[in-house]
Amino acid sequence: MKRLVSLxxxxxxxxxxxxxxxxTATGNVAIDGRVAPVCILGDxxxxxxxxxxxxxxxxxxxxxxxxxxxxxxxxxxxxCNFAGSVVRVTATALTSSDTSVPQPGFSRAVNYTATATxxxxxxxxxxxxxxxxxxxxxxxxxxxxxxxxxxxxxxLTLSNFTAPGDLILVAGTYNGTVVVTLxxxxxxx
Amino acid sequence: MMKRLTLPLAALALTLPGVALAQATDTSTKTxxxxxxxxxxxxxxxxxxxxxxxxxxxxDTTTGQLRNDLSAPAQMLVGSFxxxxxxxxxxxxxxxxxxxxxxxxxxxSRSVDYTATASGWTTTPASFTTSAASNPAAIQTRPxxxxxxxxxxxxxxxxxxxxxxxxxxxxxxxxxVTVTIAAVx
Numbered sequence: 001m002k003r004l005v006s007l008x009x010x011x012x013x014x015x016x017x018x019x020x021x022x023x024t025a026t027g028n029v030a031i032d033g034r035v036a037p038v039c040i041l042g043d044x045x046x047x048x049x050x051x052x053x054x055x056x057x058x059x060x061x062x063x064x065x066x067x068x069x070x071x072x073x074x075x076x077x078x079x080c081n082f083a084g085s086v087v088r089v090t091a092t093a094l095t096s097s098d099t100s101v102p103q104p105g106f107s108r109a110v111n112y113t114a115t116a117t118x119x120x121x122x123x124x125x126x127x128x129x130x131x132x133x134x135x136x137x138x139x140x141x142x143x144x145x146x147x148x149x150x151x152x153x154x155x156l157t158l159s160n161f162t163a164p165g166d167l168i169l170v171a172g173t174y175n176g177t178v179v180v181t182l183x184x185x186x187x188x189x
Numbered sequence: 190m191m192k193r194l195t196l197p198l199a200a201l202a203l204t205l206p207g208v209a210l211a212q213a214t215d216t217s218t219k220t221x222x223x224x225x226x227x228x229x230x231x232x233x234x235x236x237x238x239x240x241x242x243x244x245x246x247x248x249d250t251t252t253g254q255l256r257n258d259l260s261a262p263a264q265m266l267v268g269s270f271x272x273x274x275x276x277x278x279x280x281x282x283x284x285x286x287x288x289x290x291x292x293x294x295x296x297x298s299r300s301v302d303y304t305a306t307a308s309g310w311t312t313t314p315a316s317f318t319t320s321a322a323s324n325p326a327a328i329q330t331r332p333x334x335x336x337x338x339x340x341x342x343x344x345x346x347x348x349x350x351x352x353x354x355x356x357x358x359x360x361x362x363x364x365x366v367t368v369t370i371a372a373v374x
Contacts, residue, residue, distance in 0.1 A: 023372040025233035027266045029341050031364035033244035033284055033301070035356045038253045081253050081297060082358035149357050151296035 039085060039182045042076035042153070049073060049158060054094070054110055055169045063168040065110060070159035078119075078182060079151035086145050086185040087119045087154065093130035093137035094176035096169075107132035107167035113160040114178045118153060120146040128176075132164040137176075145185040156180060229273045229372030234266030234339060242343055247284070247301060247362060253355035255301060255348045263342040269310070270336035271372050277339070278328045278369045279315040281305040283349060286359035293350075299357050300349035305366040309339050319364075320347065330373070341366055 049071045056066040096108035109130035116124040122144030130137040156178060163169055242261040249256050286299040293299045308314035311329035318324060343366065348354050356362075 023229040023231060024369060025231040025269070025271075025371075026367060026369045027233035027236060027269075027339070027341075029236065029264045029366045029368070030241040031244065031261075031284055031303075031343060031366065032241055033247045033259075033362040034360045035247050035286070035358050035362060036250055037358035038248065038250050038355075040251070040253060079253055079296065079355055081248075081355050148294045149297045149355075150294060151355065 035081065037080070037082040037184065039078075039080040039184075041078045041180060041182050042074070044156070044180075045074045045076065051094075051161070054161070054174060064166055065161060065163040065169060068161040070157055073156040073158070073178075075154040075156065075180060077151060078154045079149070080146070080182060080184075081149050082184070083148050084145055084185045085119075085150070085182060087116045087124040087143045088140060088181040088183075089114050089116050089124040089126045089143075089156070090138065090140035090179040090181070091126040091128050092177045093128035093134070094174040095130065095134040095137055096172035096174055098170060098172045099134070101133050102167075102170045105167055106170045107163045107165065108170045108172070109134045109137065109164055110169070110174060110176070111160075111162050111164065112158050112176070115157045115159070116143065116180055117155050117157070119150065119182070120144040124180075127160070130164060132167055154180070154182070227272060229271070229374075231271040231275060231370045231372050232269060233368065233370055234269030237265045237267050238262070240264065242366075244284075244362075247346075248356050254352065255346060255356060259346045261343060263340045266339040266341065266368060268336070269339050269370060270334075271331070271370055272334050273372045274330070274332050274374070275310075275335070276328055276330050276371050276373055277307055277310045277315045278371070279305055279307040279317045279341075279366065280324075280327060280369075281317045281319050281343075281366045282364050283319040284362040284364040286357055287361040287363055289357045289359045293354075293357055296355060297357050298348050298350045298354040299359070301356070301362065301364075302345075302347045302349050303343050303364070304345040306342050306344070307339050307368045308342070309337055310335065310370065315368075317366075318345070320349065339368060339370075341368055 091114040094110040111128040113127040124143030126141040284301040302320035304318040306316040317327040
């Protein structure tokens with residue numbers, strides 16, 4: 001009778017302990033990915049700024065540069081997805097398509113200031129300083145660094161149109177460009 | 190004299206009936222009980238291949254938004270088994286930027302949701318969507334013991350917060366899929 005009791009206890013103990021220890025199993029699969037640093041400028045609107053006639057056609061400033069209203073170009077939904085970005089503005093003066101050296105008293109260049117705002121605390125500004133013969137037409141400037149990822153409409157304003165020495169402008173078609181660059185502050189140059 | 194000898198033999202037989210029966214046959218039967226158990230056991234298998242989902246670059250670099258063609262080969266948990274009726278449960282965590290830990294600025298997100306599925310164990314795969322408030326399909330039951338491979342797959346990627354958001358740059362976005370098989374009574 002004593003032996004029978006011992007067998008019964010053993011039979012009860014066996015199913016309990018090991019079954020609980022291994023009745024659940026887990027597998028983990030990790031997922032990895034990365035997001036590259038990217039900056040994208042919105043398409044400029046308008047893509048071409050037409051200033052119309054640059055010189056005054058009457059009055060005491062006839063032939064000299066007229067008063068030109070500041071022009072604004074929007075670069076909508078421009079963004080950088082990382083911290084530490086900056087806008088650089090590189091402006092090239094308007095110069096006449098006639099590349100010959102102008103006669104004394106005349107200029108074939110029109111200078112201006114290009115300013116990009118709404119990115120960081122400090123705007124990016126460049127003022128051209130071309131000579132009357134159109135040489136040295138390019139200037140550039142950096143704004144302050146944007147410390148966070150940002151998406152915004154960058155506004156580029158062209159203003160302060162002047163002719164070197166306020167000389168009379170030679171007739172012709174004038175062209176200039178503004179290049180806006182958005183990128184990491186460390187390599188913006 | 191003969192009669193006197195017979196009587197003592199009969200009396201002996203009457204007083205020892207058990208001995209008399211044992212001597213009547215050459216076969217004896219006894220029953221011994223045998224008790225054993227097989228515990229409920231599960232094994233989640235061995236992860237094959239790379240052992241992880243490497244999605245590479247998550248964004249379309251022309252827009253900064255999540256790629257719409259993200260995919261990765263399924264990962265296999267080979268040789269999984271449960272020795273009894275079981276459940277399979279899948280859970281997952283979103284892909285989250287590990288270095289950019291601050292709140293994402295307006296217009297940006299630092300997280301990607303997706304759906305993880307574990308198939309091969311039950312008729313209906315267990316699935317878990319990281320953006321869902323609840324995931325009733327995350328646990329499925331198999332009525333019988335089973336051994337086989339479990340395929341773990343991820344799909345349906347979406348930027349947390351909305352598809353128009355851009356993802357902040359980060360070299361390390363990480364998520365985790367966990368598959369659990371458990372014996373049940």
